[in-house]
Amino acid sequence: MALRDDLLAVGERARRASRLLARLPSPVKDAALRAMADGLEAARPELLEANRADLAAAEAAGLSRALLDRLSLSDAVVASMAQGLREVAAQPDPVGEVVRMWKRPNGLMVGKKRIPLGVIGIIYEARPNVTADAAGLCLKAGNAVILRGGSEAIASNRAIARVLGEASAAAGVPEGAIQVLGVTDREAVLELLRLEDHIDLIIPRGGEGLIRFVTDHSRIPVIKHYKGVCHVFVDASADPAMAEEIVFNAKVQRPSACNAVETLLVHRAAAPVILPRIAERLRRAGVELRGCDETRRLVPWALPATNEDWGAEYVDLILSVRVVDGLDPAIEHIERHGSLHTESIVTADYANAQRFLDEVNSSVVAVNASTRFSDGQQLGLGAEIGISTSKIHSFGPMGAEDLTTTKFVIYGQGQVRE
Amino acid sequence: MALRDDLLAVGERARRASRLLARLPSPVKDAALRAMADGLEAARPELLEANRADLAAAEAAGLSRALLDRLSLSDAVVASMAQGLREVAAQPDPVGEVVRMWKRPNGLMVGKKRIPLGVIGIIYEARPNVTADAAGLCLKAGNAVILRGGSEAIASNRAIARVLGEASAAAGVPEGAIQVLGVTDREAVLELLRLEDHIDLIIPRGGEGLIRFVTDHSRIPVIKHYKGVCHVFVDASADPAMAEEIVFNAKVQRPSACNAVETLLVHRAAAPVILPRIAERLRRAGVELRGCDETRRLVPWALPATNEDWGAEYVDLILSVRVVDGLDPAIEHIERHGSLHTESIVTADYANAQRFLDEVNSSVVAVNASTRFSDGQQLGLGAEIGISTSKIHSFGPMGAEDLTTTKFVIYGQGQVRE
Numbered sequence: 118m119a120l121r122d123d124l125l126a127v128g129e130r131a132r133r134a135s136r137l138l139a140r141l142p143s144p145v146k147d148a149a150l151r152a153m154a155d156g157l158e159a160a161r162p163e164l165l166e167a168n169r170a171d172l173a174a175a176e177a178a179g180l181s182r183a184l185l186d187r188l189s190l191s192d193a194v195v196a197s198m199a200q201g202l203r204e205v206a207a208q209p210d211p212v213g214e215v216v217r218m219w220k221r222p223n224g225l226m227v228g229k230k231r232i233p234l235g236v237i238g239i240i241y242e243a244r245p246n247v248t249a250d251a252a253g254l255c256l257k258a259g260n261a262v263i264l265r266g267g268s269e270a271i272a273s274n275r276a277i278a279r280v281l282g283e284a285s286a287a288a289g290v291p292e293g294a295i296q297v298l299g300v301t302d303r304e305a306v307l308e309l310l311r312l313e314d315h316i317d318l319i320i321p322r323g324g325e326g327l328i329r330f331v332t333d334h335s336r337i338p339v340i341k342h343y344k345g346v347c348h349v350f351v352d353a354s355a356d357p358a359m360a361e362e363i364v365f366n367a368k369v370q371r372p373s374a375c376n377a378v379e380t381l382l383v384h385r386a387a388a389p390v391i392l393p394r395i396a397e398r399l400r401r402a403g404v405e406l407r408g409c410d411e412t413r414r415l416v417p418w419a420l421p422a423t424n425e426d427w428g429a430e431y432v433d434l435i436l437s438v439r440v441v442d443g444l445d446p447a448i449e450h451i452e453r454h455g456s457l458h459t460e461s462i463v464t465a466d467y468a469n470a471q472r473f474l475d476e477v478n479s480s481v482v483a484v485n486a487s488t489r490f491s492d493g494q495q496l497g498l499g500a501e502i503g504i505s506t507s508k509i510h511s512f513g514p515m516g517a518e519d520l521t522t523t524k525f526v527i528y529g530q531g532q533v534r535e
Numbered sequence: 536m537a538l539r540d541d542l543l544a545v546g547e548r549a550r551r552a553s554r555l556l557a558r559l560p561s562p563v564k565d566a567a568l569r570a571m572a573d574g575l576e577a578a579r580p581e582l583l584e585a586n587r588a589d590l591a592a593a594e595a596a597g598l599s600r601a602l603l604d605r606l607s608l609s610d611a612v613v614a615s616m617a618q619g620l621r622e623v624a625a626q627p628d629p630v631g632e633v634v635r636m637w638k639r640p641n642g643l644m645v646g647k648k649r650i651p652l653g654v655i656g657i658i659y660e661a662r663p664n665v666t667a668d669a670a671g672l673c674l675k676a677g678n679a680v681i682l683r684g685g686s687e688a689i690a691s692n693r694a695i696a697r698v699l700g701e702a703s704a705a706a707g708v709p710e711g712a713i714q715v716l717g718v719t720d721r722e723a724v725l726e727l728l729r730l731e732d733h734i735d736l737i738i739p740r741g742g743e744g745l746i747r748f749v750t751d752h753s754r755i756p757v758i759k760h761y762k763g764v765c766h767v768f769v770d771a772s773a774d775p776a777m778a779e780e781i782v783f784n785a786k787v788q789r790p791s792a793c794n795a796v797e798t799l800l801v802h803r804a805a806a807p808v809i810l811p812r813i814a815e816r817l818r819r820a821g822v823e824l825r826g827c828d829e830t831r832r833l834v835p836w837a838l839p840a841t842n843e844d845w846g847a848e849y850v851d852l853i854l855s856v857r858v859v860d861g862l863d864p865a866i867e868h869i870e871r872h873g874s875l876h877t878e879s880i881v882t883a884d885y886a887n888a889q890r891f892l893d894e895v896n897s898s899v900v901a902v903n904a905s906t907r908f909s910d911g912q913q914l915g916l917g918a919e920i921g922i923s924t925s926k927i928h929s930f931g932p933m934g935a936e937d938l939t940t941t942k943f944v945i946y947g948q949g950q951v952r953e
Contacts, residue, residue, distance in 0.1 A: 486947025529904025533784035
């Protein structure tokens with residue numbers, strides 16, 4: 118029960134802090150965010166030293182190269198954490214905005230006003246920079262945050278948390294606003310997921326296993342992001358050069374990102390001209406193609422696609438390619454195999470552009486643009502706490518505003534109900 | 536496994552219907568809603584007969600008077616279901632609205648566009664009119680709905696569902712848009728709560744036991760409403776007549792409602808004048824008062840309040856009363872004992888009105904108005920699917936718009952990411 122008691126105390130501290138945070142003036146929050154950025158830069162040597170301890174332990178434990186990469190702090194990563202906090206400080210404060218207000222026939226003025234969610238739990242793996250990014254966005258939106266990072270990053274996360282805590286406290290942020298859990302095992306996660314009276318929202322960030330574990334065991338609402346199986350559909354009327362640039366950018370610019378394209382759909386009428394051209398550009402960048410029969414007729418070096426290729430998230434220099442008979446089969450393919458993340462159409466046809474935007478209900482739907490724009494910063498939300506592929510509360514990239522809710526405010530003059 | 540297979544088939548039908556519903560033109564949805572209303576009125580004799588069968592079984596099983604009341608259909612209840620559907624038809628369609636659109640420095644036009652949630656599961660008890668209300672709101676917002684009512688109302692629910700299904704199908708609503716489960720046991724609820732690939736949102740409506748059961752077992756997001764412990768705070772500057780009217784209305788107009796006031800807080804400076812006056816009015820209406828020591832000094836017939844009275848949801852002609860030293864202790868009392876539902880201040884003081892609206896983060900916060908206005912219809916949302924006291928997705932009374940989400944739409948001209 119000691120673990121449960123410890124976590125209850127963490128939850129109560131967070132709840133108390135959240136009441137004060139909800140009323141904290143914007144300039145205090147923004148000054149704190151800038152002080153946190155300064156603090157991280159000033160503490161860089163000590164952060165890197167803590168990180169070296171994590172890296173040494175991770176290497177000794179035989180963690181994969183990819184995981185070590187994500188775990189690793191550098192001068193550039195620290196600078197980017199600080200820069201992120203300063204950008205969040207420069208954003209408008211979402212709290213207090215009256216989204217809408219209307220008058221009822223009885224004279225009541227009724228409005229919807231933005232307020233913080235309260236307490237947010239972030240459960241994440243590896244990347245210690247999440248500690249600073251998430252703490253910054255939660256503070257901006259007036260929420261207390263409980264951060265539970267992975268055991269592999271515990272020294273780094275603690276060092277970052279200590280810097281953020283000291284800098285924010287000195288700037289007037291209440292005690293308990295930013296807490297990093299010292300315990301990192303699954304038992305601690307389970308206990309955390311039971312604190313439904315203390316935590317309003319859980320955001321898991323990490324692999325599918327972690328996200329499923331959190332979803333299956335949480336009594337607290339969870340906003341999740343399973344995977345990104347993004348599609349580009351090249352319509353019959355697409356400009357070949359534009360199609361080539363968009364597909365190339367969507368696949369090659371950062372293949373490990375969740376908004377990279379995984380399946381290319383090409384209209385049968387455009388395929389003979391456009392597909393060999395795109396394929397050649399991708400081949401030179403080292404992309405492996407896995408195509409349907411028609412694709413392989415036009416691009417003989419493409420490997421044959423199997424059924425598992427439709428809906429696969431490669432996060433690698435691999436692209437599945439299918440020739441389709443038009444917009445409707447393209448939309449059907451996306452509905453069947455997509456992950457509701459991001460889809461783009463390349464077209465010169467007005468009606469098809471509008472139909473694609475209307476009928477594809479993924480979280481981000483684009484015309485004549487790379488799927489790589491599906492990102493909070495790129496879309497103009499400022500920093501991003503994650504990308505939701507479930508439709509409740511938020512759908513798509515989430516910024517500070519998505520960490521708020523609205524309450525009804527009523528201005529009356531003594532009205533009672535008939 | 537037969538149960539699981541049956542429910543999977545229900546889920547798949549709903550998912551298929553939801554894709555068509557998302558594209559259904561507003562006039563078709565509205566005509567269907569009106570046809571459903573006409574159908575209910577035309578089928579009144581048969582609905583009442585089915586309901587008599589439920590009532591007879593419930594009486595034989597010894598269900599309480601209150602439950603029998605909620606189970607019972609009458610000419611007036613049928614008329615009100617039909618009226619509700621016609622009002623929903625008359626509301627604007629929330630689907631397709633572009634909530635906001637902005638231009639990025641690279642020329643991309645980025646917007647947030649409303650789309651249906653997809654498939655909604657409603658798990659409810661007793662009141663068969665929920666079948667029509669929920670089906671209407673879900674259809675309006677372009678969602679498929681799976682309704683699981685209680686065993687005590689199965690004949691009534693089936694009869695209502697048959698009428699709604701026939702009327703809506705004739706009006707062009709796809710098959711599977713409105714489904715009522717024939718199985719009503721807890722095992723069926725458990726299986727339903729596991730269909731996370733088929734259902735996007737679960738809304739439980741009923742007693743706290745049902746809601747806790749659903750929350751504890753669902754892998755699907757749940758929007759819940761536990762209870763309403765609503766407060767009225769009468770400030771020092773309150774107009775005595777206004778305070779009396781508001782408190783009387785909030786307690787007596789419908790004491791069984793979740794937005795009825797349960798605790799009255801009175802500023803010490805106002806108590807000697809206002810409290811005896813309010814108490815006398817309530818006494819004549821048969822309200823039992825449970826007061827703090829100071830209350831009992833001013834109102835000798837009040838019973839002593841115990842600690843359990845603060846935070847109690849009476850849903851009856853009982854009111855707890857506490858004299859407080861000012862706005863801050865009033866807000867602290869509400870934070871400690873409230874349920875985040877609805878609170879109202881009666882005051883003539885501008886600063887205190889603003890502070891109450893700012894600092895009390897319940898789902899509905901009012902100045903100089905009865906708590907009984909905390910209701911979708913009263914606030915101008917049209918019909919109401921429930922009142923959320925959790926902050927995720929929706930907070931407070933929920934209308935058709937709360938059964939939607941937004942996707943990002945991007946209009947590009949060939950942009951790729953640098």
